[in-house]
Amino acid sequence: MTHTLHRRGKPEDLHEDYVLLAMQARGVNREGCEEKMGQVWEVLSHYEADLTNFGNMTDGNSHTTSMDVLKRTTWHMAHAVFKDRETLKACLKEFKERDLGISVVISGLYEETEKICSEIGLSPHTVEHSLGVFGKTELLPEENVLEITTMCGHALVSPSLVIQMIDDINEGRRTYEEAAEELSKMCDCGIFNLYRAKKLLRKMISEA
């Protein structure tokens, strides 16, 4: 639950961060869902070149699995991460046209996701808003670190690893690409936005 809800960042950064989740409900339409999930992955595969990550909790993420494997999965949930609204819109339109009967949730800037729905004739059904973080917020790492770590909703990307990756880049041990990939490996679900992570790492280093 909520693993794509509490992503941090300014609206200008979040314009490049959308997550699509497709799943079936236990006791409603999950039973015998395997064939439908294959079709979900077939739709997502049409946009593979523009996805910054994809996967599910059991088969892995874009580093550890492939669309071909996912098309045969029996797991009832699929994630894909988009860096631009137009590709998300095209994908969502295809889901609408295929009418698979599977629940689809999109995470991202509401002013954009609402418009996307309107442009393709969908009416948003239910929305979840984050109200932020409360309690001992002084324990939190710096905001620019949080922007990266909160892209793994299970909090498996360590703030210390972000700092280590910055050091590795600065000292020539890793490229931006390699650093973003190392961070992404910790996120089992495939919702970590590699494209955005690279940009955020670059920004952190340029502003240091």
Place this chain on the structure above:
Amino acid sequence: MKIDKEACTGCELCRPYCPVGAIQAVEHKSEIVSDIDQDACVECGVCLKADVCPADAIYETELEWPRSIRAAFSNPMVRHPSSGASGRGTMEMKTNDVTGRYRRGFAGIGIEMGRPGIGTTFRDLQTVSMSLGRLGVIFESDNPVTATMIDAKTGKFSEEVLNERVLSAIIEFKIETNRLQEVLETLREVSGKIETVFSVGIISRIGPEGSMPNVEIARKAGFSPRPNTKTNVGLGRPLIEEV
């Protein structure tokens, strides 16, 4: 999670991977090696998954109750003994178009204790859940936090789990929209009584004209809903009928 101190070379490669900073340098037979603080460790398994130890010194042990609860809430690959499902909560609004769990006139609330990345003890979890229990909220039954309570009416946990630490855990319930402000005020008050953080999400079934009264109530109560949301676009079938 544990580190075989005999095998560890003290290279420190594993240390930054721990989300809660539980891997520390210790002296062992006159050598500096790495070890895992067992109180701080939430059993998420990231140190092992990172696969960076050149000596294969990191290993996991079979966890007994109540420590096993750490892995169930912290490692998404581990299934909860209560529900048989993995993850920290329920399907909440992801499938609301077919389950109808959240209807107009109600607000769904998810309080993710320990998020982002700080972790929580069940003692802090209980502080929050019991303050909500006093308001009479009905905790979501199909949720691993609720399943761990010994009294789901009051939000109380057994003494033996109170010091167990997990990466995060979600308190879930729904209430009538006209009670949302009271709940939000309680959350603000209780946030000063815990040693960790929590993230709050509110779920709204969208009204006919795109209205979301729950969000307006949150704003009036002084909360600032973030601009990025989760939106169920209503493609699930059979679509639930509104009452």
